[in-house]
């Protein structure tokens with residue numbers, strides 16, 4: 286815990302002025318200036334909503350690291366380190382890892398990033414408890430918290446459709462969602478995100494993406510993580526974003542909501 290405190294304090298004090306007014310997220314975020322793009326953002330949302338997909342894309346666009354605590358946990362699991370058997374039991378039951386372990390993994394990741402000269406970040410999957418949110422709030426200045434939302438019925442299917450290429454690590458989804466609208470609510474159509482041919486034979490499924498475990502993760506999200514939304518809402522930092530569909534519909538709308546709609550064009554023009 287000391288390490289994260291020390292690290293984040295240093296990052297905050299040395300970071301360039303953040304381009305989002307801190308407590309004004311009830312309004313649209315300020316337009317991004319390409320030379321002033323240090324971001325300290327958090328992505329919240331249920332398992333399967335697409336936090337990883339959209340956070341990765343935004344990180345590529347903004348040139349900041351995507352730090353997903355789920356990836357840090359999986360890295361520990363695959364490295365067979367001292368924590369791995371304890372972690373695998375927790376993760377494969379759909380439970381949350383202790384705040385202490387997750388903070389020490391995040392702290393180590395942030396310190397390694399700092400050593401490489403990284404600045405800014407998009408956090409994905411952290412904070413997931415009020416305690417984690419309080420610790421983060423106490424040591425750094427989060428500019429914006431994006432809360433991605435999707436109908437609960439779609440989330441299970443999305444999780445069960447997830448596939449990872451065991452060679453390149455790419456994330457894909459074979460689920461084809463076509464849910465009719467009801468009672469005036471719009472339907473949801475999401476095309477699968479299929480891998481290129483060379484990844485097809487190397488696809489694996491996360492061990493915690495079984496129906497029983499995903500249902501438990503969704504239950505735990507509602508119990509432990511939903512209060513985190515209120516934590517940030519009450520501080521004026523929460524940007525609610527309902528996914529309108531798959532990536533082609535969602536990406537431009539997300540850029541618009543983040544006031545980054547002309548940023549992508551400027552970047553490609555400059556490339």
Ligand SMILES: Nc1ncnc2c1ncn2[C@@H]1O[C@H](COP(=O)(O)OP(=O)(O)O)[C@@H](O)[C@H]1O
Pocket residue numbers: 331332333354355356358375376379380381382383384387409410411412413414417493502
């Ligand atoms: N901030 C966190 N606090 C506690 N446990 C976490 C946290 N982030 C990740 N984990 C553990 O790693 C697992 C996988 O996380 P993640 O990849 O973010 O999954 P999801 O698809 O549920 O969003 C979680 O089910 C949990 O056991």
